[in-house]
Amino acid sequence: MMKKSFYLNNFVFSFVLAFLLCASFFVCFSLKSKEISFVECTFCKDEFHSIDPKAWLIVYPGIVGCTKQCPLALAKLKAFRKAREGQNISFLYLVMDENIPVDHAEDSLQAYKKELPIQTYHPKGDKRKFFQRLGAYLPISPVLKERDEHNSIFFCIPPSRDRVYVCKDLDHFAIETLSQPDVKNHLD
Known part of the structure; x- marks a missing residue:
């Protein structure tokens, strides 16, 4: 026993x-x-010099003509902006497909621009490859474009323009980065 x-x-x-x-x-x-990862960006300071140097850049890599993920992501951006009304934030819509004319990309965002001041950004060459390596989706086949199946990630670039944060959850990103002293100073 x-x-x-x-x-x-x-x-x-x-x-x-x-x-x-x-x-x-x-x-x-x-x-x-849940840690936030970032990658050093050697070209961001020069590439984004015309955007307010005190503003954070939130970059969404979307697909022009997207009917599923992009509207959801743009709605997230609107909510993110509304929740941070007093903060200095600029928004960019990253167009990875170099075959999309600038005018066409701008036209596709008109419905969102009423509530979200967003500009298109068309990177070229190595800059396009940089964002593609970070996870920006580039559908090459027309069939893949029609499927409209891509993830929603965001690239967040601080006013120092020396790095790019890669995040899937903007709210998590804001909470984590605002608690870091070197980042918080940029948003005050």
């Missing part, structure tokens, strides 16, 4: 220990995945 109790106690202890280890691993991993 005592032997059964000993094995049962060891089994329960081992199970609880394994559960706690798994739970701590899950918590650490989930916290790690």
